[in-house]
Amino acid sequence: xxxINTIAEMKEARHKLRGSVGFxxxxxxxxxxxxxxxxxxxxxxxxxxxxxFVNPAQFGPKEDYASYPRDTERDLAMLKKERxxxxxxxxxxxxxxxxxxTWVDVEKVTERLExxxxxxxFRGVATAVNKLFNIVDxxxxxxxxxxxxxxxxxxxxxxxxxMNLEVIAVPTVREPDGLAMSSRNVYLNPEERKSALVxxxxxxxxxxxxxxxxxxxxLIRKEMSSLIQREPRAARIDYVSIADAETLEELARIxxxxxxxxxxxxxxxxxxxxxxxxx
Numbered sequence: 154x155x156x157i158n159t160i161a162e163m164k165e166a167r168h169k170l171r172g173s174v175g176f177x178x179x180x181x182x183x184x185x186x187x188x189x190x191x192x193x194x195x196x197x198x199x200x201x202x203x204x205x206f207v208n209p210a211q212f213g214p215k216e217d218y219a220s221y222p223r224d225t226e227r228d229l230a231m232l233k234k235e236r237x238x239x240x241x242x243x244x245x246x247x248x249x250x251x252x253x254x255t256w257v258d259v260e261k262v263t264e265r266l267e268x269x270x271x272x273x274x275f276r277g278v279a280t281a282v283n284k285l286f287n288i289v290d291x292x293x294x295x296x297x298x299x300x301x302x303x304x305x306x307x308x309x310x311x312x313x314x315x316m317n318l319e320v321i322a323v324p325t326v327r328e329p330d331g332l333a334m335s336s337r338n339v340y341l342n343p344e345e346r347k348s349a350l351v352x353x354x355x356x357x358x359x360x361x362x363x364x365x366x367x368x369x370x371x372l373i374r375k376e377m378s379s380l381i382q383r384e385p386r387a388a389r390i391d392y393v394s395i396a397d398a399e400t401l402e403e404l405a406r407i408x409x410x411x412x413x414x415x416x417x418x419x420x421x422x423x424x425x426x427x428x429x430x431x432x
Contacts, residue, residue, distance in 0.1 A: 154233045156240045160248075163241050163288050172199030176291030176318075178282060181205040182222040183231050186326035186334040190295040191235045193323055202289050203232055204241040210249065210277030222339050241289065248284060257283045259306050259313070262401050266414060267302050267425070270391050275306050282307055283314075291318050299325040299333050301412050301427040305401060325426070327353070333426045340422040348386035349419045352426045355380050355393070359413045363430050368407045370395040381417060391416035391423070398429060407431065 157163045167174070175194030179187050194201045205228055212218035225242070232240055256276050262268075263275035286294065296304050308320050326334050331353035332346075341349055355377040362373050374393050381390055396403050398410040407430060414427035 154229075154237055154240060156229065156242060158242050158244065158247075160243060160288055163239075163243070166239060167202075167288075167290050170200045173292040174198055174200045174202060174289065176285075176289050176294045177201070177203045178285050178294065178296075179203060179205055180207045180221065180336065181228050182224055182336040182339070183228045184326075184334045184336065184338075186297050186299065188231065188235055189326050190297060190323050191232065191237060193321070194293070194295050195236065197321075198292060200239070201237050202239045202241060202291065203237050204243070204285055204289070206241075206243055206248065206281065206285070207245075208248075208277060208281040209245050210280055211274050212277070213271055213273065216271070217337075222336055241285075243288075248281065256280050257310065259310050262302070262305050262309055265401055265403075266392055266394055266396070267416065270416065275303070278303060279306060279310050283310065286311075286316060286318060293319045293321050295321045295323055297325060298322050298429070299335065299426065301414055301429075302401060305399065305412075331357070333424075335424065337422055337424065341419065345386055345420045345422065348384050349422075349424055351381050351384040351419075352415060352417055352424055355415060356413060356426060356428045359395070360428060360430070363407060370404045370407055370411070373407075373413075377413075377415065381415070386419055389418040391418070395430075398432065 157166060175198030177190045177194055207221050209218055257279040258276055259279050268275050304322055311320055330350060332349055358380055359373050359377055367373060374395055377393050393415045395411050395413050398412045404411055410431045412427050412429055416425045
């Protein structure tokens, strides 16, 4: 496994690769969800490149960039075990050198949900992912469904800019009790970890109601919110959404594929999760 730290070296290494390249962009502090992306990439491509880059451009001024969990040694050991060929670990200074002033804005689908709560977040995501795609030049790029809006944004960017790669969505990997795997789960204390299950319980409730024939999105949102509010450690609901799976516009009635998503603060940590109905 080769570890590369500069853009110039990564471009040189990419030029030498033959055959398809599967790319898994991450911010590190890896878990089983990331490794599932790696395994699928390895099964579908001759070469696998994983990036580890905590992207400062996608964090707001009051968010957790400085304290975001990092453990490079652990991450590299996990990736070596998965037989990853190249790990690309650029610095923020290399990605955003002095005088940097070019940004990628994907409109409309970034204006709601996470985009409404975290202004500028998706500009940072789209810019970094665009740069990584240009540097790594992958055949396929792999993203988890847990970050549903991010996936929509990246697919839109790739389509609109005619990028020559395929974006592969991989189902959310969950703990045995249903909690979606996330690097930020490390922030949860034992009691908060139990309370965090309310996200999955609310999504499961939505699935059950829809399975029984309920298509009134407003009613399902109300039932989900009521369930979350009964959890004493659910400090704040940022949103409960049932939206068109492509445009992310809120639905009054579920009459097409819909993404049911939510963001809830459990103590200090803010957790997101989602399911797809009708896909």
